Amino acid sequence: MSRKRYLGDIYTIIDQEEYIWAMRTSAYDQMVLRERGSLSADSEDILIEPDKYSPHMMLIHKTTILASFVPDEIILNVNDYSTKTFDACILSGDVSGFTELCETYNQIGSGGPTRLTDTLNNFIGAMAQEIISRGGDIIKFSGDAFLGLWKCSKNQDYTMRDYIQEAINCALIIQKNHNNFKTDVGVTLKVKLGISSGAFLFSLIGDSAVSHYIEVGQPILDSKEILELCRAGDIIITEKAYAYVDSSAYVTECLLNGRYVRIFGVGPSWRQTQKFLQQQAQTKVSEEADSDTSLSSRTSMFNRRHSSEFARKSVSM
Secondary structure (H helix, E strand, C coil), X not given: CCEXXXXXXXXXXXXXXXXXXXXXXXXXXXXXXXXXXXXXXCCCCECCCHHHCCHHHHHHHHHHXXXXXXXXXXXXXXXXXXXXXXXXXXXXXXXECHHHHHHHHHHHCCCHHHXXXXXXXXXXXXHHHHHHHCCCEEEEEECCEEEXXXXXXXXXXXXXXXXXXXXXXXXXXXXXHCCCEECCCCCEXXXXXXXXXXXXEEEEEECCCCEEEXXXXXXXXXXXXXXXXXXXXXXXXXXXXXXXXXXHHEEEEEXXXXXXXXXXXXXXXXXXXXXXXXXXXXXXXXXXXXXXXXXXXXXXXXXXXXXXXXXXXXXXX
């Protein structure tokens, strides 16, 4: 999909910013644009003309773009400077081949840095999309590295086992579909992935003028050790996190006396495990639907009874 630029004083939409479009909660998706008449049903171009929208809508649009750069934990708790502690599963990633890619693009001269940025956006953005599509969130980018998070809250129906299972499956998909990324200058990019879990501390520091966020916990420390142990194309998980899942669901190898486990692929019971998890999810959805239906029926009966009582009172009057 091509995206046209508006070179005005409000904002600019840049081509190939895949990580923004992947993480954005679309305030201006194609359906909304078609309803506003600014995008035809058979058009593939998105052209946003600021003069057709109010300053309030422009502010929403810009805020939506900026929100894609910060974790959901901040978006959902704006100006909350308290320390939040929760259990979480962390998927850490580090790109291999980044140094060689930088040197190659620097030799090109003019346009090299821009092409480097576009290449990394396409590569890391695709992996970020995989994490987000599986219920995770990106909590930090750091050059050629990133951290994905699955937050396990007490009031949620899903357990740590579910999130670790999602993180492992997500890592396998990333290695299968996005590893060995061929760039336009002949450099091959690979990624090494680590999975850890445990108590996680998240806090926003600063004030309303200048603020930053920090994340601390054993999963972060474990992620650092895992990435130092990893080779390009590896998926390594801590022993503590791997204890949550069925060991026969994956083909693995123990490392450092069992402290870490390298995952090569799915095992003989993987389909059975996935089927069981899907049945659990469907059961939860059915129970919620039945609860909503029961509530709707009770509400309907309540309304009919009171309507009849009101009708009888009106007749007697």
